[in-house]
Amino acid sequence: MTTRVLIADDQALVRTGFRVLVDAAPDLEVVGEAANGHEAVRLAREVEADLILMDVRMPDLDGLAATRLITADPALARLKVLILTTFEIDEYVFGALRAGASGFLGKGVEADELQDAIRLVARGEALLSPDATRSLIERFLAGPTDDIARARERLAELTDREHESMLLAACGLTNEQIADRLGISRLTAKTHVNRAMAKLGAHDRAQLVIIAYETGMVRVGDRLSAR
Numbered sequence: 001m002t003t004r005v006l007i008a009d010d011q012a013l014v015r016t017g018f019r020v021l022v023d024a025a026p027d028l029e030v031v032g033e034a035a036n037g038h039e040a041v042r043l044a045r046e047v048e049a050d051l052i053l054m055d056v057r058m059p060d061l062d063g064l065a066a067t068r069l070i071t072a073d074p075a076l077a078r079l080k081v082l083i084l085t086t087f088e089i090d091e092y093v094f095g096a097l098r099a100g101a102s103g104f105l106g107k108g109v110e111a112d113e114l115q116d117a118i119r120l121v122a123r124g125e126a127l128l129s130p131d132a133t134r135s136l137i138e139r140f141l142a143g144p145t146d147d148i149a150r151a152r153e154r155l156a157e158l159t160d161r162e163h164e165s166m167l168l169a170a171c172g173l174t175n176e177q178i179a180d181r182l183g184i185s186r187l188t189a190k191t192h193v194n195r196a197m198a199k200l201g202a203h204d205r206a207q208l209v210i211i212a213y214e215t216g217m218v219r220v221g222d223r224l225s226a227r
Contacts, residue, residue: 037061071100165192170212
């Protein structure tokens with residue numbers, strides 16, 4: 001199955017470079033390009049894309065505002081947003097994750113890393129770049145808020161298996177890795193994670209990571225990858 005990709009970046013040369021890298025994979029296809037956030041939102045509604053590679057800094061409407069519009073639109077619920085950044089503005093990326101972006105990626109990424117990242121995020125398997133995630137949360141995690149308090153209350157609603165699966169997903173494990181770790185089927189692992197997300201009000205696994213940090217399930221410095 002082909003994953004259809006939109007590219008949103010204000011620099012034509014950057015868009016061309018990413019198009020070449022994406023189209024080089026037989027299972028990936030670029031279906032549109034946007035030079036600003038307004039165009040990204042419009043194209044998201046006009047073409048059948050699975051994922052947007054979204055730059056942060058763009059004129060007229062930046063990538064964060066565009067991400068919020070896209071993730072808030074029920075008609076675009078299936079569309080994933082992968083933020084492109086140089087990690088120079090981490091606090092904005094953190095905000096994008098909380099707004100519903102599914103992950104983030106450095107602009108200096110290699111071709112195979114970009115292609116793998118698109119595949120992972122498109123199928124909702126895992127948040128990318130756990131080391132960068134750890135850095136983001138260490139620097140910008142706020143104190144307790146009403147949202148955090150509600151999340152902590154909702155944690156009590158999880159079954160033991162949902163709690164275990166949610167924690168492993170927040171640590172970057174895929175459904176297959178969770179299944180292996182817990183001795184269950186991949187479908188059962190996916191079901192546990194999805195139920196945990198629903199109970200916690202998380203849009204996707206990116207937000208599971210945020211909730212895991214905010215509620216103290218995962219601490220800064222914990223290893224966020226499968227052993």
